[in-house]
Amino acid sequence: MCCNSAGILAKKQQLSSIPLGRARSATSRLPQIRHFSSPRTESFPLRKNDTSVRARSGRPPIALTIAGSDSGGGAGIQADLRTFSAFGVHGLSAITAVTAQNTLGVTAVHEVPRATLRAQLDAVFADFRVGAVKTGMLASAALAREIARVLDDHPRVPFVLDPVLIATTGAALARDGLVAALRRHLFARADLLTPNIPEAETLLDRKIRNQTDMHAAAAELLDQGVRAVLLKGGHLRGSEVADLLLTHDAEHWFRQRRIRGESHGTGCSLASAIAAGLARGEPLDAAVEGAIGFVHAALVSGYHPGRGRLRVLDHLAAAR
Incomplete structure (x- = not known):
């Protein structure tokens, strides 16, 4: 891990020790609550991905972000690559859209042509042994379908789907039809879906x-085809933030104190940190726990780089 999350996660609940599998069971058959005093590392296994661990190759693990570019540097591709670097992961990128934005808001969005996105993805997979993939802003159904076609050629690579639909400032970042395309083309391919409350x-x-x-919503999203859901509870009120990691066989609550104020790039950074952990060979629950701790530390050290109200994460401080 690139930061010590043990002191950051205030308390945690877990359900069941049944490992994650491909079987889809009914949500009504979720196991009864059991409490654990320390994290488990044997649960939530992913598809075996032996190409990603540095010890096996002498090189850093590699992760790919497929997302939009943020001219303000607080979110999107820019935040993703800083997160990968903080975890010691070599970051690759494929840009879906170019946005004009800053801490005041989003003023323009230019979607990348489908052929241009495909060229980026083909170039990346032709040369690199990708250890994990993370998607963020996809902009349109056409781009979502193209990504699905590429992922079909690489079924053993862990895939984290962050369903970015609206910017922190409220600006729409997706065309009509994207939600249906996510369900139809990407949910069944995703090892983890990471919506916040408005996205869910x-x-x-x-x-x-x-x-x-939250629990009912996460269970419903599971029934739509994803293997696991991390539903982020930061938009609910209270002094504590609770995030829920749910599969058909297990449940894990992460609880931490709330950091007041509006922030920018937390969702991008969290999904990228999880992808970085998976690329390093960590099991899903450990990758999620490390990512939550990383983002919390980056928020504690966050700052206001512009004239707007939004705080951005200090990724380097979180890595120290």
Whole structure:
């Protein structure tokens, strides 16, 4: 890990010791609550991916981000690559859109042509042994379909899907039809889906008001085809933030104190940190725990680089 998350995660609950598998069981058959005093490392295994661990090759592991470019540097590709670097992972990128934005807001979005995105992805996979893939802003259904075609050629590479739909400032970052395309083309390919509360509400077309609603929403998203869901609870009120990692066989709550103020790039950085952990060969629950600790530390050291109200993460401070 690039930071010590043990002192950051205030408390944690886990359900069941049944490992994650490909089987899709009904949500009504989730196991009863059990409490654990320390993290488990044997649960939540992913597809075996022996190409990614540095010890096997003498080179750093490699992760790919497929996302939009943020001219303000706080989110998107820019935040993803800084996160990869903080974890000692070599970062690759394929840009889906060029955005004009800063800490005040988003002023323009230019979607990259489908052929240009495909050329980037072909170039990356032709040369590098990719250890994990993370997607962020995809902009349109056409780009989502193209990414799905590429991922079909690399089924053993862990895939983290961050369903970026709206910027922190409220600007729309996706065309109509993207939500349906995510469900149809990418959910079944995703090892982990990482929505925040507004994104989950958009995906499910219903409100999420509390942690009971969070559990029901995560279970419903599981039933739509993803292997695991990390539903981020930061948009709910309270002095504590609770994030839920849920599969058909297990459940894991991560709880931490809330850092007040509006921030920018937390979702991008969290998904990228998870992908970095997976590229390093970590099991899913360990990668998620390390990523949550990393983002929390980066927020504690965050700063305001512009005139807007948004704080950006200090990725380097989190890595120290």
